[in-house]
Amino acid sequence: MSLHTVYNASPNINDGTKPSRECVIRLENVWVTYRAPSERIGSFKEYAIRWMQGKVKNREFQALENVNLEVYRGEVLGFIGHNGAGKSTLLKLVARVLKPTRGRVWVKGRVAPLLEFGAGFHPELTGRENVFLNGAILGFTRDEMGEKFDRIVDFAEMWDFIDAPARTYSSGMWARLGFAVATDVEPDILIVDEILAVGDEAFQRKSSARMQGFREKGATILIVSHNMDVIESLCHRVVWIDHGQIKAQGDPAEVIQEYRRHQNP
Ligand SMILES: Nc1ncnc2c1ncn2[C@@H]1O[C@H](COP(=O)(O)OP(=O)(O)OP(=O)(O)O)[C@@H](O)[C@H]1O
Numbered sequence: 001m002s003l004h005t006v007y008n009a010s011p012n013i014n015d016g017t018k019p020s021r022e023c024v025i026r027l028e029n030v031w032v033t034y035r036a037p038s039e040r041i042g043s044f045k046e047y048a049i050r051w052m053q054g055k056v057k058n059r060e061f062q063a064l065e066n067v068n069l070e071v072y073r074g075e076v077l078g079f080i081g082h083n084g085a086g087k088s089t090l091l092k093l094v095a096r097v098l099k100p101t102r103g104r105v106w107v108k109g110r111v112a113p114l115l116e117f118g119a120g121f122h123p124e125l126t127g128r129e130n131v132f133l134n135g136a137i138l139g140f141t142r143d144e145m146g147e148k149f150d151r152i153v154d155f156a157e158m159w160d161f162i163d164a165p166a167r168t169y170s171s172g173m174w175a176r177l178g179f180a181v182a183t184d185v186e187p188d189i190l191i192v193d194e195i196l197a198v199g200d201e202a203f204q205r206k207s208s209a210r211m212q213g214f215r216e217k218g219a220t221i222l223i224v225s226h227n228m229d230v231i232e233s234l235c236h237r238v239v240w241i242d243h244g245q246i247k248a249q250g251d252p253a254e255v256i257q258e259y260r261r262h263q264n265p
Pocket residue numbers: 034035036061063081082083084085086087088089090
């Protein structure tokens with residue numbers, strides 16, 4: 001039984017796109033517990049001594065608590081909630097970057113994850129090498145990626161920097177290249193964690209046009225954003241996460257309104 005508020009999701013928003021009833025992602029009674037040190041230990045030596053003495057104190061943190069969620073093919077699902085609510089943690093489960101501590105995560109189809117800044121790219125590799133590495137992770141051969149390469153770099157407008165190590169990139173540059181790779185490969189499920197916000201205006205326009213295109217082609221999209229306009233204009237359904245739990249879900253306008261009321265009482 002779910003205890004959170006459920007609003008009727010509008011099955012047919014503005015542009016007439018409509019999710020199917022085929023479930024492609026299912027989370028069943030999912031819990032994620034992180035263990036983190038509860039105090040700062042200055043050096044590795046000190047850490048080793050404390051560890052041998054059995055004095056390293058770990059704090060357990062419940063990032064997700066008993067989350068149940070089903071996502072349908074063709075659905076654009078938005079996640080909103082305060083900093084630290086557990087949104088990125090949930091997306092990492094779907095991207096299979098993280099395993100749940102308890103419960104089950106089931107995903108059908110090829111997932112292209114655009115996780116938070118920094119995830120997905122290796123800082124010491126060049127942009128070019130990262131494009132090929134990402135392609136390999138998504139299941140493409142070197143030749144297949146070779147065919148896509150020029151188009152990806154064109155879209156990201158990154159020719160001047162493509163052979164520099166990724167650690168020298170600005171956050172917008174990481175986001176551009178990551179978005180260009182993930183969306184060129186036409187995934188079944190696209191995961192976009194807040195990354196669009198760091199692109200400049202021109203790139204934001206370009207990337208939202210591409211997302212719209214995906215949407216029309218029936219891809220499933222999970223998107224996290226603190227920009228409620230983006231969420232409301234793109235999503236069929238919105239899930240509000242609060243302290244690791246789903247607080248409400250359903251119609252975007254209604255869920256956003258309730259979230260705002262909660263934030264500014
Ligand atoms: N690797 C980790 N080790 C310990 N705690 C973590 C780890 N990753 C996340 N957390 C904690 O889990 C909680 C949920 O984090 P998460 O990144 O999912 O939040 P979020 O909703 O994406 O927030 P934001 O809006 O700031 O991106 C936070 O309290 C965070 O401190």
